[in-house]
Amino acid sequence: MTSTLRLTTAQALVKFLANQYSERDGVHERLVTGIFGIFGHGNVAGVGQALLQAQVQSQEGAGGDEVLGELPYYLARNEQGAVHAATAYSRARNRRQVMAVTTSIGPGATNMVTGAALATTNRIPVLLLPSDQFANRVPDPVLQQLEDPGSLDITVNDVFRPISRFFDRINRPEQLIPSLMNAMRVLTDPADTGAVTIALPQDVQAEAFDWPLAFFAPRVWHIGRPVPEPAALQRALAVIRSARRPLIVAGGGVVYSEAGAELRAFASATGIPVADTHAGKGAINWDHPSAVGGVGSTGSAAANALAREADVVIGIGTRYSDFTTASHTIFAADDVRFVNVNVLGFDAAKHGATMVVADAREALRALSRELAGWQVDPSYRQEAIDADAAWQQVVDECYHRGHTPLPAQTEVFGALNELMGPEDVVINAAGSMPGDLQCLWRATTPVQYHVEYAFSCMGYEIPAALGVKMALGDDHEVVAIVGDGTYQMLPMEIATIVSEGIKVIIVLLQNHGFASIGALSQSRGSQRFGTMYRMRSAATGRLDGDMVPVDLAANAASWGADVLHCESIEQFRENYARAAASDRTTVLHIETDLVGPNPPGSAWWDVPVSQVSTLPSTQQAYAEHLAARTAQRPYL
Structure with missing residues (x-):
């Protein structure tokens, strides 16, 4: 019985x-x-x-x-x-x-x-x-x-x-x-x-x-590690060997399979440039000779220039989001072909690719064995190195703008990037920040970059900091970057963090509006309508009066966190050191410029514009949208 x-x-x-x-x-x-x-x-x-x-x-x-x-x-x-x-x-x-x-x-x-x-x-x-x-x-x-x-x-x-x-x-x-x-x-x-x-x-x-x-x-x-099916591997190898200008797009699958070492070795041996998605950033260290940064709508100019002329795109562990492909415009070569390595067949099949359904680590090991001795032309390797070097100069400019009277948020990111260690974690999810981070952040390890951009959910950052700290422990400084829009949506998990005796750092950037959607609204002819935190004006009846007198720093303190005000980037650096030395959760509050400046864009994102309008701004935006759409194509 x-x-x-x-x-x-x-x-x-x-x-x-x-x-x-x-x-x-x-x-x-x-x-x-x-x-x-x-x-x-x-x-x-x-x-x-x-x-x-x-x-x-x-x-x-x-x-x-x-x-x-x-x-x-x-x-x-x-x-x-x-x-x-x-x-x-x-x-x-x-x-x-x-x-x-x-x-x-x-x-x-x-x-x-x-x-x-x-x-x-x-x-x-x-x-x-x-x-x-x-x-x-x-x-x-x-x-x-x-x-x-x-x-x-x-x-x-x-x-x-x-x-x-x-x-x-x-x-x-x-x-x-x-x-x-x-x-x-x-x-x-x-x-x-x-x-x-x-x-x-x-x-x-x-x-x-x-x-x-x-x-x-x-x-x-x-937890399995599916190996490449031999015939599928040979089909992929044939496409890669025929490439003159291949480009790797490293996605989250590389990180989750812990295949960073294999990716770096493969890139070093073959000379193929490596671009990354949000989930894949850090899989290859930013200063690796083959690393060219983020690709797509918010990618680096270096990666996007290479993507436009790539004849073979090797996607490893990526789901090819709309931002990665720049709404089907960034991979622009007439004869571009795709080789997709993914543990999920659904993702491996995208863009009419030659499919390799396998674990990223096992696939990279197999590709390295089979391609031993094969390399891209040295001139192409050098082209990628030169392109990335030029982009790094842009990064340095964005990190040290000296913008006044309020700093640009890119200066805050620059300070953090220089202050945080390789095993520390930066967390973000929504607004204009993910775009700036993807094209600027210099990630040296996979653990350092935790940006959720598949759902890009406002409110994710503070509770995510709790989860990441619980997962990694006290040897990792965990820093959640939040804008005032995200902060107002889900601040209450600060109380959970405090009650558990967990220490994280929250960087609260206050710019009195939605920077990302405001910029998008302006570029699409909608004049930043409804994207700034303003009082309702008696004169216009719209939300374009004085700034709403909220005190987010006081709110953060009310949840039990220590709060340090930062009046400049120099003071931000000093206060970050104080927060890192503390054993308590600390919020660093700093005001930044709502309208940037942001990094220079190098790709497009398809957001439909009204086809008819009485507003000249919308009419102009629609004409620009029609022109940009001509670059879209199906990948077959």
């Missing part, structure tokens, strides 16, 4: 998660290392009770099969922020470990939707455990339940279906067994990963069941 253990569904969930492990390259680690959450009526007596009981049993040293297995709990302040923190944690761990997030029913659950979409878009695993309505439907409608007259089976949690890589609802306790097994499968799949959502009806959470003990046995989930 099979041995069983009587537990509630929530208790079984906690015990199972505490006994799951991941393995890659012989390194075994706990897979689910903790759980963020906020308790409401939907989970406080279910998952909440289970977490409490597990902690009490662990502290009391109880023995025997009744021990649930402790899963550390972290109290977040906002459910979206909790998901961001968990996602950043997993990214910083190169997707080898994950965290879970539990919420109550209704608004608590739907607050996670943005975070779930971000995780899946970025291909980062995170486990979401939203509560749900009663499975027995006796209290109906329960508080915060969505009612659909056409179906009693629809709940707010169904919105997670299209943005989760795996979704399930546990209507009976025993359904948890196959559900969790599949959840772990997706969380540890290097190709098919993202948000995993298991909806937990609140009555089922508290329902008891006799669970087979084998369900709770320690289990190891092996």
Whole structure:
């Protein structure tokens, strides 16, 4: 007779998660290392009770099969922020470990939707455990339940279906067994990963069941490294060998597979220039002879000049976002061909590419073996070196502008780039900052650059700093750069950071508006409408009066952080040193110029402009848009 253990569904969930492990390259680690959450009526007596009981049993040293297995709990302040923190944690761990997030029913659950979409878009695993309505439907409608007259089976949690890589609802306790097994499968799949959502009806959470003990046995989930299929490898090699002007585009897959050493060796041996995406920055150090910087809409002039004339583009671990291709304009050679190395066939097939479905590290090793002795022409190698050297002069100018009366934000980035160490981490996600960072930041290691630009989610940075610090520890200075727009959307996780005794540095740039969208609005003929923080004017009836008298520095202090005001770049440098020496979370507040100057652009981004308008500014922008669109093309 099979041995069983009587537990509630929530208790079984906690015990199972505490006994799951991941393995890659012989390194075994706990897979689910903790759980963020906020308790409401939907989970406080279910998952909440289970977490409490597990902690009490662990502290009391109880023995025997009744021990649930402790899963550390972290109290977040906002459910979206909790998901961001968990996602950043997993990214910083190169997707080898994950965290879970539990919420109550209704608004608590739907607050996670943005975070779930971000995780899946970025291909980062995170486990979401939203509560749900009663499975027995006796209290109906329960508080915060969505009612659909056409179906009693629809709940707010169904919105997670299209943005989760795996979704399930546990209507009976025993359904948890196959559900969790599949959840772990997706969380540890290097190709098919993202948000995993298991909806937990609140009555089922508290329902008891006799669970087979084998369900709770320690289990190891092996994270695979698919090797290139030999015929596919040979097809790719034939294309690469025929190239006169090849260019590598290194994406996040290089970083997550920890293939930086292989990429650097491959580039050194072949002389192929290496451009990078946001997720791939740092995979090759910025001062490597083959490194040419970011590519695409916000890329460097060096990388974009090479991209325009590349006859073979070798994408390694990239999903080819709109910004990477500059809306299908940057790879402009008539005969351009693509070789895509990606663990996910969906991405490998993009742009009619010669596909190599494989782990980035294994593919680079195979390519290096097969291409031993093959190199690009020395003149092409030198062309890439010269182009990057010219761009580095532009970077130095942007970093040391001496702009007055307020500094440009690029000067803040320059100070940080020079002050932060190779193992420190800069975090950003939205606004004009990611564009400036991609083309200017000199990343020496993969860990140093953590910019989320697949979803470009405002509000990501502060909770992400929490997750990254938890993942990497005190040997890494973690610096979140936030604009005043992003800050106002999700500042409350500062309280979580402080309550956990975690130290991060938050650089708060206040320019009284949306710099990125303001510039885009102006360039597209919309005159920065609705993009500045201004009082409503009695004269015009629009938001173009005096500046809104908010004090974001005081707000940051109210959450428990130390705040240092910086009146100049010199004082910013001094205060950064003070923040780095402190053991407390510190906010560096500095005012910057809303309108730049920003780095010189070298590529395009397709944002449609009104085809008819009475505004001359819009009419001019539409004419410019029509002209720019002529460079767009399908890649076949």
